[in-house]
Amino acid sequence: MALTVVSGLVDAASYLGLGHVFTANMTGNVVVLGFAAAGAPGFSATGSLVSLAGFATGAVLAGRFANALGGWPSRRRTGWALLVEAVLIAASAAAAGASRYAGIGVLAVAMGVRNATVRRMAVPDMTTTVLTMSLTGLAAESRLAGGRGARAPRRAGAALAMATGACAGAALVLRHGTAWPLGVAAVCVGVLAGACLAPASGNRSPTPAPPTA
Secondary structure (H helix, E strand, O other): OHHHHHHHHHHHHHHHHOOOOOOOOHHHHHHHHHHHHOOOOOOOHHHHHHHHHHHHHHHHHHHHHHHHOOOOOHHHHHHHHHHHHHHHHHHHHHHHHHOHHHHHHHHHHHHHHHHHHHHHHOOOOOOOOOOHHHHHHHHHOOHHHOOOOOOHHHHHHHHHHHHHHHHHHHHHHHHHOOHHHHHHHHHHHHHHHHHHHOOOHHHOOOOOOOOOO
16 A cells, blocks of 8 residues: 555656656556657656666566576565666656656666566556455445445555555645655655564564563
């Protein structure tokens, strides 16, 4: 859920602050590319292509990382991948100050790393970056449709998390600029990375009992 909120922050920063380009939602980015190809004003084919290339690069790197470290516990692999994402999101804020396309590219690489990582986690209805299938399941498997409403809280929660992140990100972009939502996103992902890398409570050495007289 926290990563879904971050996706809202990231796409608000890229779409509103970097020129109508998505860096987390590649479906939207392909649509934007079609708009730009048709000559619709305000859309950049170059920005969309940079985003798609960066996203693919990040996914490839994350896949190679996961395969090379297949013997590691999944929690540890996830933690390191999230740490890389946090660093890249922070770097994208600085890169955007120098070049819009550099900011788009670095941010898209970060989200490619994220998506490849979340794909391996394989949590149903929690891709963290897109909602189409989650919303489809929410409606098609609802009691209104004759279903049992399976995973309805998770699906609705994902939509709420994305909207919350997008709203917060838009407010930050409009009031403070693009760097602010990216900074918040980097901190959030960094905290999640730390939580994954911290020793699990079950792995801690037991506290020795005090000596008896």
